[in-house]
Amino acid sequence: MPHHPLRRVPALLCVALLAATTACGTGDGADAATADIELSVATFNEFGYEDLLKQYQDTHPHVRIVHRKTGKADDHHQALFTRMAAGSGLADVEAVEEGWIAQVMAKADQFNDLSKIGPSDVTAERWLQWKSDSASTKDGELIGYGTDIGPMAMCYRRDLFDAAGLPSDPEAVGDLFSSWEKYFAAGDKFVENSGGKAWFDSASQVFNAMVNQNKVGYYDLDDKLVVETNPAVKADWDQVTAAVRNGQSANLVAFSNEWNTAFKTGAFATKTCPSWMLGVIEAQAGPENEDKWAVTAAFPGGAGNWGGSFLTVPKQSKHPKEAAELAAWLTAPEQQIKAFTAKGAFPSQNEALLSPALLNQTNPYFGNAKVGALFAEQANKVPAAQHKGPGSGQIQDKVFSDALQAVEHGTKADEAWKQAVAEAEKVAK
Structure with a gap:
């Protein structure tokens, strides 16, 4: 995720761009007067x-669905863990992004075993193995159904490349994005x-993509924080902060609102582009910028995955079986292909990755x-x-x-790095 993509903004869209979680019904197929049960679904972005x-409501008239949709993943997950601690307030189906799935797995006893x-x-065989493994306990319980993944590509503005004298055809730009060194050199x-x-x-958007390519990120396989001792993370930091300088x-x-507006005004030329970012770009850049943006499979450093989510059913749900049925239907290959068409959320299901559709x-x-x-090619890498x-x-x-924003606003990179390490250690305690 996420994870995670937008084609058109539907009339039924219920957006909460900031921290507040909002709820909206999904249509008239079932209402409170006729539905036997109500299921809430909490997602983000x-x-x-x-x-x-x-569609599900129309074909299941005994079910009324309430969609709680939060704008930012961080806000959604803060609310998720607050409600877990309180023992109430969770939706029947809760989305969890890959960056937070480890925290959920640490409290797997609060979630239903979907198997x-x-x-x-x-x-579990429905999904890429590494996808289902991420939401499976050591005892073989399946805590989350995989939704999307975030195979990486690069998006860029053709017109801005032309104006700056850079090649702009998706095939021709490949060399510019063949490594991070060449990417930043082209940036200069x-x-x-x-x-x-x-x-x-x-x-931070560039740094996140780079870190997610590394074999080891912020934690090792034993869940030990390795931010300060992982040379790959520091090397990524040094490259990105040099580019900022x-x-x-x-x-x-x-x-942010300023970031959204910048897509419309063409304030920047390239965007690290997990599959779900396509929809974000289209929504924010608007119809006036159609065909100015391009996407290429060439990505610095080779393959990478950034984002992707899971649907879980908390034990707080009063209708766990029905919630699991809804989550299973949403994460079926057919539905996830439709989600990709609508918003760019790239499927994680094996069958979907082979589908001509x-x-x-x-x-x-x-x-x-x-x-x-x-993106199928990128996912398979x-x-x-x-x-x-x-x-x-x-x-x-x-x-x-926050640390990289500080650098962007004048803080020395070494000083910001030390602060980031200290803050990461606080999180890991």
């Missing part, structure tokens, strides 16, 4: 479920010739790019998901995001 929830309460024909050239435009949106960053906070998909907003085949420790999500989305 864009899962592509608006039309799907309405027992879910449909008997839905097993772009800044010199762009007339004030930035190369990328946010230091050279004026490549637009100094924006991802998912996915592989033949193009995206008119990005110059009719063959996005289905492109990922050997395994990076292990996420208990605080990985918070360290990524809060600790390093």
Whole structure:
């Protein structure tokens, strides 16, 4: 995730852009007067479920669905863990992003084993092995049904590349994105010739993509924090902060109002682009920028995965069997392909990754790019998901995001690094 993509904003969209969690019904297929049960579904950002929830309601008139949708993943998960601690307030189906799944797995006893309460024909084999492994306990309990994954590509503005004298065809840009060294070197050239435009949106967005490519991230396999001792993380930090120093960053906070507006005004030229980012770009850049954006499979450092989520059924649910049935239906290959079409949430199901319905998909907003085949190719390059420790999500989305924002606003990189290490250690305690 997420994870995680937007084609068109449906009339039924219920958006909570900040910390507040809002709820909305999903249509008139079932209402409080006629439905036998009510199921709540809590997601964040864009899962592509608006039309799907309405479809499920239309075909299950005894069910009324309430969709709680939060704008930011961090806000959603803060609310999730607060309600877990309180013992009340959780939705029947709770989405969990990969950066937070370790924290949920540490409290697996608060969630239903979907292999027992879910449909008997839905097993872990539905998903890529590394996806289902991430939500399985050592005892073989399946705590989450996989939704999407975030195979990485690069998105960029063709028109801004042309204006700065850089190649702009998706095939021709491959060399610019063949390594992080070449990516940042191209950024220096772009800044010199762009007339004030930035190369990328946010230091943390680039840094996150780089860290997620590493075999080991913020935690080792024993859930020991290794931020300070992992040379790969520090090397990524040094490269990104050097680029900030050279004026490549637009100094924006991802998912802020200013960041949203910057897509419309063309304030930056490139965007690290997990599959779910396509929908975000389209929604924020708007119809006036259609065909100015392009996407290419060339990605610095090779393959990577950033994001992707799971649907869980907390034991707080009063209707766990029905909730599991809904979660199983939403994460079936057919539905996840529709979610990709709607919002760019790339499927994690083995069957979906082989489906012509996915592989033949193009995206008119990005110059009719063959996005289905492109991201399937990128997904198949990922050997395994990076292990996420208990605080990985918070360290990524809060600790390093704040530290890199400080660098973007003038704090020395070495000073910000020391502060990030100290804050990460607080999270890990």
